[in-house]
Amino acid sequence: MAKESPNINPEIPDNGQNMLTADACVDGILKGDRYMLSRAITIVESRAEKYRGLAIEVLDRCMPHAGDSIRVGITGVPGVGKSSFIEKLGLHVIEKGKRLAVLAIDPSSSISKGAILGDKTRMEKLSASPSAFIRPSATGSSLGGVARKTRESIILCEAAGFDVIFVETVGVGQSETAVSHMVDFFLLLVLAGAGDELQGIKRGIMELADAIVINKADGKNLEDAEKARMAYLRALHLFPPKESGWTPPVMTASALSGLHIAELWNAIEDYQKLTHENNYWDAHRKEQMRQWLHESFEDLIYQRLQDDEALNMQMKKLENEVINARISAAGAASLLFKSWIKGLHGKG
Numbered sequence: 314m315a316k317e318s319p320n321i322n323p324e325i326p327d328n329g330q331n332m333l334t335a336d337a338c339v340d341g342i343l344k345g346d347r348y349m350l351s352r353a354i355t356i357v358e359s360r361a362e363k364y365r366g367l368a369i370e371v372l373d374r375c376m377p378h379a380g381d382s383i384r385v386g387i388t389g390v391p392g393v394g395k396s397s398f399i400e401k402l403g404l405h406v407i408e409k410g411k412r413l414a415v416l417a418i419d420p421s422s423s424i425s426k427g428a429i430l431g432d433k434t435r436m437e438k439l440s441a442s443p444s445a446f447i448r449p450s451a452t453g454s455s456l457g458g459v460a461r462k463t464r465e466s467i468i469l470c471e472a473a474g475f476d477v478i479f480v481e482t483v484g485v486g487q488s489e490t491a492v493s494h495m496v497d498f499f500l501l502l503v504l505a506g507a508g509d510e511l512q513g514i515k516r517g518i519m520e521l522a523d524a525i526v527i528n529k530a531d532g533k534n535l536e537d538a539e540k541a542r543m544a545y546l547r548a549l550h551l552f553p554p555k556e557s558g559w560t561p562p563v564m565t566a567s568a569l570s571g572l573h574i575a576e577l578w579n580a581i582e583d584y585q586k587l588t589h590e591n592n593y594w595d596a597h598r599k600e601q602m603r604q605w606l607h608e609s610f611e612d613l614i615y616q617r618l619q620d621d622e623a624l625n626m627q628m629k630k631l632e633n634e635v636i637n638a639r640i641s642a643a644g645a646a647s648l649l650f651k652s653w654i655k656g657l658h659g660k661g
Contacts, residue, residue, distance in 0.1 A: 335370040342375060342473045347446050350473045354448060357465045360616065372465055379471035380598070383585055386492040388482040388518070389502030394528045395481055397568040398502060400439040405574050406477050407444045414446045414475035415439070416466050418482050446475060464495050464605050493521045494604050497594065498581050501525045505534060505541035519545075520552055523561050524580055530565035530572055538565040557593045559584050624653055 333352060341349025357368045389395055396417075403413050415436070439445050448466060467478050482492055493499045501522040519525070525545050530538035546563045555561070562580050566573040588594040618624055631645040640648075 333367065335367055335374065338367070338371045339374045342371075342469060343378060345474045347473070350446065350469060351448070353469050354450075354462075354466050357469065358450065358462045362620070368465075372468060375468055375472035379468040382467075382471045382476045382478050383498065383581065384467060384478045384480065384496040385581060386480045386482065386496035386499045387502065388492060388500070389528070390504070391483075393502045393504050394568055395502055396436055398526075398528055398566070399479055399481055400436045401568040401571060401574050402578065403436075403439045403445060403479065404442070405578055407439075407442055409578070411477045412444045412475045413439075413477045413479065414448065414470035414473075415479045415481060416463060416470070417447060417449045418463065418480070446470065446473075464608075467495065490517065490521060494601055497588075497597070498523045498584055500577075502528045503541070503545070504529060505537040519548065523555075523557075523559060523584060524577065525549070525561060525563045526573075526577060527563075527565045529567060529569070531567040531570045535565075541565075557584075557588050557597070558591050559587060618649075618653060621653065621656070623656065624649060627652055 333356070338349060338353045338356070342353055353371055356364045357372065359368070387395060387399060399415060399417075403415060406413050417436075436447060440447050448470075450463070450466070463480060467480070470478055478496075480492060480496055499521050501518060501524070503525060505527050527538045527541045527545070542563050542565050549561060549563065564573050564577060564580075566577060568574075585594070588597070628649060631640070631648060634640045635642050635645050
């Protein structure tokens with residue numbers, strides 16, 4: 314029997330003991346053991362050299378068992394009520410007989426780089442469901458409110474049998490487009506009654522959205538929410554048609570009253586049906602896999618450079634040269650690259 318564990322992943326201390334094998338990881342994940350799933354995600358997220366081989370083997374062996382979920386990215390400005398909304402929508406999804414994994418991307422501490430992990434206390438009802446798994450992860454130095462290994466976490470959750478994956482991001486940020494490169498459906502949450510309804514929402518984010526939801530449409534805010542809905546609807550008409558053939562709906566909703574929560578999930582299922590029929594779903598997934606390869610390669614190269622002590626010493630010297638305007642940043646980067654290539658040939 315799989316080891317009992319909470320629906321929200323436990324923090325796994327690295328004490329150097331009981332090192333997992335790939336067989337144990339994969340076997341536990343495929344059996345739906347959430348404790349083992351949590352440990353596997355921790356290993357995949359780690360930058361420690363000793364875990365790299367294990368992480369790759371586990372991912373490779375889980376890949377044939379992944380890909381059958383619907384992946385939904387959920388973003389919005391801070392204060393829009395993402396966690397409460399996700400809990401309400403998540404409970405509805407579970408009521409429909411689905412198993413749900415929520416990858417909640419927490420803002421990192423600027424000092425420790427660790428996640429604040431507020432979602433552990435904000436999704437109490439959802440975390441109590443045996444059909445839910447919530448994984449808070451830190452953004453670290455990643456842009457756009459996406460953890461460095463979110464793609465890998467999605468694969469592991471799918472292999473563990475979760476057929477709906479929510480990816481909650483920190484907010485509308487500089488590189489939020491990263492979210493659309495790893496999900497099937499991109500949901501933008503906004504608020505009404507904050508002056509100019511479109512203020513602060515970048516055009517590029519709205520173009521990526523497969524649905525825009527004005528949250529907190531309850532009580533005295535209902536009228537303002539409807540006005541905001543019409544404003545966003547008019548704005549969307551100015552954008553070119555989406556390649557998917559889908560027309561993004563603009564809806565009001567409330568995590569408090571449950572307003573239009575069911576209708577939103579119906580829209581997500583309609584999107585899934587349409588894009589399967591017109592073959593966009595598969596084409597989009599394949600393009601995401603191609604991007605994943607490029608990003609993984611860039612990440613590996615960067616990590617290898619970080620691990621090269623001689624190159625790091627040269628980096629510190631060149632930083633001083635750049636800061637004092639004795640060489641351009643481009644020139645310094647070129648010197649570093651040449652040194653790295655020379656070192657590779659020397660090792661060969």
